[in-house]
Amino acid sequence: MGTNMIPTGDELLRFLPEMILAVFAVLVMLWESRHDEHGERRGMPMFTLIGLALAAVATVVAGSYQGLAFSNMIVVDSFTTFFRLLVLAIAALAVLTASPFLRERKAEGGEFYSLMLLSLIGQSLMAASNELMMVFIGIEISSISSYVLAGYLRDDKRANESALKYFLLGSFATGFLLYGISWTYGLTGTTNLNEIAAILGNSDIAPDKVLTSAAAALILAGLCFKVSAFPFQSWAPDVYQGAATPVGAFLSAAPKAAAFATLLRVFFTAFEPMSDRWLPLLTAVALLTMIVGNLAALWQSDVKRILGYSSIANAGYVLVAVAAHSTLGVSAVLFYLAAYSAMNVGAFAVVSMREQTELSDFNGLAKRQPLTAALMTVFMSSLIGLPLTAGFFGKFYIFQSAIDSEMYWLAGIGLLTSAVAAFYYLRVIKAMYMEPVADDAPELAVPASSLQAVLFVSAAVTIGFGIFPGWLLDWATRSSGLLR
Amino acid sequence: MYLLVALFLPLVGFLACMTLLRKARQTAYTAALASAGIAFLASLAMVPEVMQNPTRVSQALAVNWIPYPPIHFSIGADGLSLWLIAATTLLSLIAILTASKRDPQFLAWLLLLEVGIVGVFSSQDLFLFFVFFELTLVPTLFLMGQYGKDSGKTTSNAATIKFFVYTFAGSVLMLAAITYLFLKAGTFDYQNILLQVQAGSFRLSPAEQMPLFLAFFLAFAVKTPLFPFHAWQADAYTTAPSPLGIVMAGLMGKLGTYGLLRFCLPLFPNAARECAGWINGLAILAILYGALVAIVQPNIKRLLAFSSLSHLGFIVLGIFSFHINGLDGAAYQMVCHAITTGGLFVLAGVLEERKGSCEISAFGGLASRTPWLATTFLVAALASSGLPSLNNFVGEYLILQGAAFAGFAYAAAAAVGVILSAVYLLWMYQRTFLGPNPAEDTKDLSNQEALAIAPLILLMIWMGVNSGSFLPVQSAVNQKILQQSKMNVEFRVAAPVAEAIHGN
Numbered sequence: 011m012g013t014n015m016i017p018t019g020d021e022l023l024r025f026l027p028e029m030i031l032a033v034f035a036v037l038v039m040l041w042e043s044r045h046d047e048h049g050e051r052r053g054m055p056m057f058t059l060i061g062l063a064l065a066a067v068a069t070v071v072a073g074s075y076q077g078l079a080f081s082n083m084i085v086v087d088s089f090t091t092f093f094r095l096l097v098l099a100i101a102a103l104a105v106l107t108a109s110p111f112l113r114e115r116k117a118e119g120g121e122f123y124s125l126m127l128l129s130l131i132g133q134s135l136m137a138a139s140n141e142l143m144m145v146f147i148g149i150e151i152s153s154i155s156s157y158v159l160a161g162y163l164r165d166d167k168r169a170n171e172s173a174l175k176y177f178l179l180g181s182f183a184t185g186f187l188l189y190g191i192s193w194t195y196g197l198t199g200t201t202n203l204n205e206i207a208a209i210l211g212n213s214d215i216a217p218d219k220v221l222t223s224a225a226a227a228l229i230l231a232g233l234c235f236k237v238s239a240f241p242f243q244s245w246a247p248d249v250y251q252g253a254a255t256p257v258g259a260f261l262s263a264a265p266k267a268a269a270f271a272t273l274l275r276v277f278f279t280a281f282e283p284m285s286d287r288w289l290p291l292l293t294a295v296a297l298l299t300m301i302v303g304n305l306a307a308l309w310q311s312d313v314k315r316i317l318g319y320s321s322i323a324n325a326g327y328v329l330v331a332v333a334a335h336s337t338l339g340v341s342a343v344l345f346y347l348a349a350y351s352a353m354n355v356g357a358f359a360v361v362s363m364r365e366q367t368e369l370s371d372f373n374g375l376a377k378r379q380p381l382t383a384a385l386m387t388v389f390m391s392s393l394i395g396l397p398l399t400a401g402f403f404g405k406f407y408i409f410q411s412a413i414d415s416e417m418y419w420l421a422g423i424g425l426l427t428s429a430v431a432a433f434y435y436l437r438v439i440k441a442m443y444m445e446p447v448a449d450d451a452p453e454l455a456v457p458a459s460s461l462q463a464v465l466f467v468s469a470a471v472t473i474g475f476g477i478f479p480g481w482l483l484d485w486a487t488r489s490s491g492l493l494r
Numbered sequence: 495m496y497l498l499v500a501l502f503l504p505l506v507g508f509l510a511c512m513t514l515l516r517k518a519r520q521t522a523y524t525a526a527l528a529s530a531g532i533a534f535l536a537s538l539a540m541v542p543e544v545m546q547n548p549t550r551v552s553q554a555l556a557v558n559w560i561p562y563p564p565i566h567f568s569i570g571a572d573g574l575s576l577w578l579i580a581a582t583t584l585l586s587l588i589a590i591l592t593a594s595k596r597d598p599q600f601l602a603w604l605l606l607l608e609v610g611i612v613g614v615f616s617s618q619d620l621f622l623f624f625v626f627f628e629l630t631l632v633p634t635l636f637l638m639g640q641y642g643k644d645s646g647k648t649t650s651n652a653a654t655i656k657f658f659v660y661t662f663a664g665s666v667l668m669l670a671a672i673t674y675l676f677l678k679a680g681t682f683d684y685q686n687i688l689l690q691v692q693a694g695s696f697r698l699s700p701a702e703q704m705p706l707f708l709a710f711f712l713a714f715a716v717k718t719p720l721f722p723f724h725a726w727q728a729d730a731y732t733t734a735p736s737p738l739g740i741v742m743a744g745l746m747g748k749l750g751t752y753g754l755l756r757f758c759l760p761l762f763p764n765a766a767r768e769c770a771g772w773i774n775g776l777a778i779l780a781i782l783y784g785a786l787v788a789i790v791q792p793n794i795k796r797l798l799a800f801s802s803l804s805h806l807g808f809i810v811l812g813i814f815s816f817h818i819n820g821l822d823g824a825a826y827q828m829v830c831h832a833i834t835t836g837g838l839f840v841l842a843g844v845l846e847e848r849k850g851s852c853e854i855s856a857f858g859g860l861a862s863r864t865p866w867l868a869t870t871f872l873v874a875a876l877a878s879s880g881l882p883s884l885n886n887f888v889g890e891y892l893i894l895q896g897a898a899f900a901g902f903a904y905a906a907a908a909a910v911g912v913i914l915s916a917v918y919l920l921w922m923y924q925r926t927f928l929g930p931n932p933a934e935d936t937k938d939l940s941n942q943e944a945l946a947i948a949p950l951i952l953l954m955i956w957m958g959v960n961s962g963s964f965l966p967v968q969s970a971v972n973q974k975i976l977q978q979s980k981m982n983v984e985f986r987v988a989a990p991v992a993e994a995i996h997g998n
Contacts, residue, residue: 391632396628396629396631396632397624397625397626398625398629406669406673409670409673410673410676410677413673414677418670418674425666425670426663428666429659429666432659432662433655433659436635437655439635440654443636443639443640444639444640444650444654445651480562484562
């Protein structure tokens with residue numbers, strides 16, 4: 011299959027979701043040329059959603075034609091399908107959140123939707139890549155669009171700072187990643203994940219252990235940046251705070267999920283033979299990420315920053331499940347990422363309704379918008395990990411996998427840091443329910459219907475998978491089985 | 495079926511009050527009363543079945559909830575949980591009765607709290623137990639945070655956050671321990687695990703038992719609370735709105751002691767026996783420290799909080815005496831303390847309603863103006879201080895007897911606590927109700943308030959003079975627990991001291 015330069019129909023089918031996204035991104039861009047200034051773009055969000063829906067259908071169809079494509083560059087298996095659908099769902103919620111947000115600020119433009127679709131192509135490729143070069147290309151497509159998205163509100167100083175920071179640090183991290191990839195190629199003579207694994211696993215031809223470890227460490231550093239893990243986490247709160255809130259929602263969920271997919275794919279396939287080398291490192295990273303994220307969040311007074319640090323802490327939890335290094339752990343990663351996306355996007359959506367995002371701006375929200383406050387409470391409870399929310403089962407599965415792999419200390423400390431986390435999430439609930447409304451509080455508009463839809467869907471997912479997690483876990487388990 | 499009604503009817507009430515009836519105050523109150531009332535009747539209806547065979551899990555119901563890991567919605571009641579469930583439904587009913595002026599959401603949260611507590615007492619699945627255990631935090635959070643009253647320097651917000659973070663942090667490690675048990679035993683089903691232990695197919699070595707025991711113990715010790723984990727208690731009890739105070743003071747602590755008795759002893763016998771020494775030490779400290787601090791409290795609710803700390807110390811002492819009398823006393827005292835403290839909080843709520851605060855200095859000479867209030871308060875205070883022929887006496891006497899078997903010094907030190915409890919309660923009574931007649935008039939108990947306190951007073955007397963109607967079912971289960979807590983034979987050599995203490 012590899013020698014034939016003309017792709018077969020099956021191969022094209024496996025790449026269909028990305029193609030659809032690309033077509034829609036271009037169409038949106040063309041449509042945008044008919045408008046001259048930023049104003050309402052009637053129909054464009056809907057058009058984008060149609061693109062996402064078609065891509066989702068294509069993903070499901072492609073999922074039933076599992077296999078490799080384009081000279082083994084791409085692999086479509088149930089793992090790929092899971093992540094493709096996950097990022098598409100996140101993007102759909104982000105689009106619905108963004109359109110009222112941007113309309114209110116008279117900043118809606120076609121390039122926003124186009125960039126989001128382009129960014130998705132990258133993330134979708136990251137989930138499907140079977141090749142270090144493909145990983146790099148996927149990450150770059152995703153990142154470059156993300157940098158622009160972060161600075162989308164170009165008259166906003168904060169957004170500019172956010173974009174610049176994200177871009178500078180992000181390129182730096184990509185440098186690490188690329189360097190690691192070239193080392194790996196130099197050592198093994200291939201960039202195909204399976205071939206790397208075969209070479210590393212064969213003691214006769216395996217290259218020097220120290221050098222390979224260095225290569226793996228460089229790649230790990232690059233990916234740690236993308237998932238905002240310690241010590242490459244410091245950009246996350248600044249970027250999420252500065253970027254437009256719906257962009258923050260998108261950036262804290264979709265690229266992260268895709269980066270975790272890549273992390274799992276690269277390390278559980280290519281570097282699997284030397285797992286005894288990178289596992290201790292990953293364990294330490296997980297531990298420190300949880301501690302740093304949770305402790306730093308305690309001192310924040312801005313809800314977006316709290317969510318930013320919380321995203322670091324949550325990356326730490328997911329890394330625990332990665333470090334558990336088992337099928338149970340992988341399915342816990344998948345479950346948690348899905349649960350986290352729902353509750354996190356929901357929380358960001360609530361925040362996006364507010365001009366100011368200090369904690370005190372949420373004072374007395376329960377009196378003014380009881381329903382919104384109740385839904386925000388659902389998201390916060392889930393982030394705390396209270397029972398009957400998806401976040402609870404997510405954490406349970408993660409720490410179960412850690413205990414199953416006999417990593418008791420990691421599980422114990424992780425659970426304790428998650429108890430610390432309860433404190434800062436509670437501050438949001440406290441502000442909404444237990445503080446009086448400020449006298450000069452601005453009038454609150456009724457949330458747009460698309461925003462309401464986002465809130466209800468996220469809350470339904472959060473509670474639904476909190477009461478009946480079986481189906482999602484089942485899917486996550488089936489999707490993780492093929493990975494190793 | 496009755497248990498299911500007792501568990502789910504309040505949940506229906508919660509949902510109704512939160513949604514359909516959120517604007518209709520009067521209807522919501524009636525609906526809340528009705529659902530809590532029927533739940534109470536349902537819990538009473540379980541009595542005959544449990545009485546027949548107290549050690550068996552009656553009213554058992556197991557439904558698959560989550561396929562993997564296999565978690566069952568598995569509930570049931572035996573002799574140990576029976577009276578606790580009944581006390582929960584009764585106190586919740588009374589709390590709702592006293593909350594006639596509150597809004598529907600308040601009633602809804604009270605009902606959800608009832609669901610959580612009944613759920614804890616009836617769970618037969620460890621995971622489900624944990625879910626209910628944590629679920630009780632949510633209604634408490636909103637009741638305290640939204641309806642709490644600042645008291646002096648203590649703001650209700652600070653007390654709420656403190657309560658939540660303390661108890662949440664205390665219990666997270668228990669989840670890890672439960673997960674470990676599941677991975678070892680292959681099931682969350684508690685009875686199944688016990689059967690495996692009995693059959694010898696599931697063993698925990700002492701080295702495994704210790705961390706697991708400590709994880710469980712920490713959760714329960716914070717919830718009870720046991721000295722030195724009590725920092726949240728006084729603030730929480732003082733700022734909590736009165737109806738919540740009734741449920742919280744009466745029942746929340748029992749979640750901890752129930753857990754100790756139900757899970758810690760049978761699952762981790764070696765570790766429990768090894769730790770019994772210092773745990774009993776902590777219990778004694780709680781008894782004496784709580785009592786001494788209670789004496790100087792200027793606020794009735796704060797005083798009752800420290801009194802609870804002291805009394806719950808007794809219960810822990812009874813449990814870790816590893817003697818049947820101690821266990822029986824602890825089980826009996828759990829119910830008695832719920833009734834007595836619940837009653838005292840009902841009356842404290844009445845006092846607070848009259849004067850706007852619970853500061854003792856605001857009262858004085860009330861007995862002449864409010865004879866009924868004074869009389870009922872005296873009965874409850876005497877019951878709480880362990881007067882013979884009232885309920886607490888039975889429990890505390892049995893505990894002291896059990897403690898004496900474990901070590902005479904324990905019993906002697908704890909007995910001092912009994913004396914001290916008479917000191918602070920009667921002194922508080924004196925300052926509140928006796929003395930010169932106050933100038934202004936104060937209303938005596940209204941019919942509704944009388945209706946709320948009457949069943950509790952009756953129970954105090956009934957449980958004091960006729961413990962034979964209540965104790966045997968508990969005792970039967972305690973016998974079994976004591977038997978299970980001797981299990982791990984091959985490890986027993988490692989703990990000769992515990993053997994010697996146990997004696998018989």
